[in-house]
């Protein structure tokens with residue numbers, strides 16, 4: 001199937017309240033253009049040095065999302081145009097995003113990354129530390145960022161029960177923050193979870209943004 005056909009089949013499955021980020025990391029610009037021509041406008045990339053040339057060459061009405069690990073010293077390259085950064089896992093990064101956004105007189109939407117998978121990872125707050133961070137920090141100091149929600153990745157496994165449990169943990173944390181510490185923040189409303197192999201479970205668990213790459217861009221000849 002073509003990229004356009006895979007994209008359309010996927011979009012037909014998604015509930016209307018779920019936003020699709022088409023993850024185009026490692027894809028050539030021609031593949032992104034094909035998805036764009038089929039109507040997709042939101043794309044996700046995980047490396048700044050790959051994203052910048054794509055931003056420069058591709059249509060300017062694309063909404064670019066950054067989904068990978070981001071080093072604070074790379075923020076300046078994407079700050080002029082990035083719409084949303086899904087992977088904020090330190091105060092230093094949040095501060096840098098706010099400062100760089102301010103330099104360009106813009107606001108950048110961010111999600112706080114929470115580590116929910118069993119796999120070891122250096123990235124993301126553990127749920128407890130993430131909650132403490134959001135409860136105890138004066139977030140108004142990050143004047144040019146809008147904290148719109150949480151992001152997480154489940155373990156890469158065939159065990160649907162485990163994936164459900166991990167997504168449920170993130171949903172519980174999100175709901176708790178929304179009802180308590182972040183209840184004054186009307187923008188805090190998104191839960192970014194779900195990839196090609198687990199987006200259905202993520203949507204059942206309450207996801208509002210899915211980040212899907214291979215199911216759209218990996219084409220086969222059959």
Ligand SMILES: *Cc1c(COP(=O)(O)O)cnc(C)c1O
Nearest residue numbers: 023067195196197211212213214
């Ligand atoms: C690569 C990636 C995705 C998309 O993964 P697929 O399995 O190709 O859908 C989603 N989120 C993050 C953070 C990624 O790095």
